[in-house]
Amino acid sequence: MASTTGESSRILHEIETLKSAKFDLERRISALESQLHNLNQPHNNGVSNASSTSPSTFPHGLSPDMIYRYSRHLLLPSFGVQGQLRLSKSSVLVVGAGGLGSPALLYLAASGVGRLGIVDHDVVELNNMHRQIIHTEAYIGRSKVESAAATCRSINSTVQIVEHKEALRTSNALEIFSKYDIIVDATDNAPSRYMISDCCVVLGKPLVSGAALGLEGQLTVYNYNGGPCYRCLFPTPPPTTACQRCADSGVLGVVPGIIGCLQALEAIKIASAVGDPLSGRMLLFDALAARIRIVKIRGRSVQCEVCGENSEFKAAQFQEFDYEKFTQSPLSTSPLKLKLLEPNSRISAREYRDRLHSNESHVLVDVRPEHHFKIVSLPNSLNIPLASLDGRLEEVVSALKEEEHKHKQKSKSSSNGDVELYVVCRRGNDSQRAVKYLQENGYPSAKDIIGGLEGWAQEVDPTFPSY
């Protein structure tokens, strides 16, 4: 047994060493490619010139390599040489290298956009991989921007890839956006969406906006050809309860994939000036019903506070605007940490473990939705989702009685050994709401487990699955 453990740790160590070496090599290759590209650029009008004996460019400006690489684009009568040339002279910024940004970036790089910027401050995680298809396992724990940039370069080394490894804020958005022709919103939260739209209005940039959650997706082009901006459509932000995140509600991986591909398509259409962009219209994708609807939406609102006739919203106002306050939700994707309870109404995961070990008589109620409970749960926990706690209080009562009965039999004493009542959820927010409710309904000593099952995994059992 000991030798097997030794052997596997040796192998693990070697894998880590090799992965690290591979990562360094990939970064070096990426950097050199980008250096080479920049060297070629000024002398060749943005056209890469690898190795050729034939003339480096033809009168239209496409090199032989470009003609071959993009031949299927050039063969399209409605796209052709002109479309490809316009595309190669355009610059697109993708904000967010996640579920939407991954396919958008892959297609934008492959199709030959001249300059492609990527903004993100996050790192790649294992639970991203089912939908964020630009990242590979080797990049888990590393910057999403670096990872996405490396993949883009490996697909098309002639595209100039620009890495913005920072969170988008009002302090840097104007400067970053001003360097690009088209902005692609591939973010995952409401404040970012308002901030990106406002910044596009201030700078007069078209915005290709996509969103996906669960089994639905939405797509539209804002601030383009007299069309509306995000605020014309949604002048008042949604209530915080309506702002759902993939991390809470789930998302079928291919759904943002489809919307991200459509975002790339719309950005390419705008960049190459072909077709009718999805401005003044919104595409709604319903994965379960296999249905795509396109609805007409309102035009630009003259009363819009940002793009309207009398709007005073300029760069200075943008930089002062508090988007987190406006939407009542954080710009960063870090999950909410509520503090609803007094410290003496809460116990840590470690304390709960100690009480388990000491065979303390208790009932543990898990208030997560049933489909969460099915993923993983603590032994002997009773699942009563928060939403139905009100109507299922009886179950708590009978569980407490049963536990009390067991306790009395075991201890054979007549002492009324109080049965403790604990509540757990995924991260420790809903459990506080539940405890508050229980305390107000006859269980003043109810307590919740701080940090929920995530806390349990971190403090007590690292093998307990996270999701």
Place this chain on the structure above:
Amino acid sequence: MKAMKEQEDGFGSADRYGEDKVEQLVQIKTLFFARARDLTGTNDVLLEIPLGSTTKDCLDKIVGKFPRLEEILGCVVLALNEDYTTESTVVKDGDELAIIPPISGG
């Protein structure tokens, strides 16, 4: 009596041409998207509403049936037959009214 009750409720497609002279009703199919689906627990609902009603009247009726929708109605796109609409637009029999809250995820 039956006809009156139907008028009050106005959902479903019960016999609406009773013996009594009742207000003429139109049928509107309401489609829910994103958060509106979660809050109502359904993708669509058929509602009957007096001739000459507006989309606002439809919304009021829907909120009556699904009170939880109220919280999101300040931030939705409305479409009537896949076209832009305002709250004062008069609905016709067979119209489709879509309630589309924005999705933020990605």
